[in-house]
Amino acid sequence: MVDVAKWVDSTVRRRTANASGDDDARRAQVVQAAVDAIEEGGVGVGMGQIAERVGIPRPNVYRHFASKEQLDAEVARFAATELIRRVRPSFARSGTPVEVVRGLIAPCVAWAAEHPHLFRFLAAQQQTKALHRARLGRTRLLSEIVEAARAYLSETPLSADPPEGVLVGVMGMVDASIIWWFDHHDESQEQLVDRLTRQVSAVLVGTLAQYGLVVPDDMVFRSAADT
Incomplete structure (x- = not known):
């Protein structure tokens, strides 16, 4: 409980x-x-x-x-806070792109595996207009990811802020993949983490390339918080 x-x-x-x-x-x-x-x-x-x-x-x-919607919002706040708490320690992890991404994906999948119904609830609530207006849960997680990305990029030639639209899309892909996994279990938890790590890394590295930053596989990103 x-x-x-x-x-x-x-x-x-x-x-x-x-x-x-x-x-x-x-x-x-x-x-x-x-x-x-x-x-x-x-x-x-x-x-x-x-x-x-x-x-x-x-x-x-x-x-x-006042309403079920208000209670749902409170539960979503709680669930998002718990998910953020699980993922946050990885925001300052140094490593190659794949290592950094895996450090974020693995605890997210682990929390979802421990709380599958609560994860489904949180993912579903992100679609409601009320929660979107209130900018709850997942938006706070997005803000922390943006700040972490900014810290990683501070040591590179890239001065632009990380594109939030791309990060939102990546988060949506992660949500959808985890929920598919709940429903089908067509791969192990480790395989899911590996696949999502590859997919998310490819999207983020490709996005950085559009900004003129070519990222070798062995490039080590260091967060400002880890220096």
């Missing part, structure tokens, strides 16, 4: 400073129940199931979340 109480305490409490401690605790319980229900049963979890897990009438859930 994923423990969200501490996370809710540090994020939701700041937005509900005037709420009582009991309200904060109950809100944390609702988010915990939603996460657990998704982890166990998949993305099609209803408010009734969540309320039953908390042990309250379904209408009482709406005292803490």
Whole structure:
């Protein structure tokens, strides 16, 4: 079971400073129940199931979340935060393009394998207009990837910022490949990481070439945070 109480305490409490401690605790319980229900049963979890897990009438859930959409947004924030936490240590890893990319892909796939329903939920939520407007979860991950890419490129002749559109496309490819793997298991987890590493590396190296930076296979990228 994923423990969200501490996370809710540090994020939701700041937005509900005037709420009582009991309200904060109950809100944390609702988010915990939603996460657990998704982890166990998949993305099609209803408010009734969540309320039953908390042990309250379904209408009482709406005292803490105005809508299912708002609760979904909170669960997505949590899931994205957990995914970022898993991947973040690799943002300062030095190595060849393939080594750097693999360092990001492997923990992402590992987290998804541990939390397949939560990963599906997060990927699906990125498509909703509400979450897109709110610029949640995956956008924060994208921002961190852009910053990491900028740090790697700071030691190269390339002065332009990394193209976010390309990174968004790469992230979409990774999401789609992981979900396909969930559904078909036509390769091992290690094979999936290897394939995604090759594909993502090819896209990123090709993009750098368009900017005039030819990247040999043995070129070592060093993050500014690793120097």
